[in-house]
Amino acid sequence: MTIESAVADLTTATTNLLSSVNVQKSTLDASVATATTKADVATTQAGIATTQAGIETTQAGVAT
Secondary structure, eight states, rough: OOOHHHHHHHHHHHHHHHHHHHHHHHHHHHHHHHHHHHHHHHHHHHHHHHHHHHHHHHHHHHHH
C-alpha cells in the first residue's frame, strides 16, 4: 500500500463518516422539530383548557 492509496482510503472513509453524521443530524433535527411542535400544541391546549375552566367557573357564579 502506497501513501497515495492510504490517503485515498482515508479520504473515502472520512467522506463516508461525514455523510453518515449529516444523515443522523438531519434525522435528529427533524425529531426535535416534531417534538417542539407537539410541545407547542400541548401548551396551546392547556391554555384553552384553563380558559374553558375559567368560563365555566364564571358561568357557575352567574347561575347562582
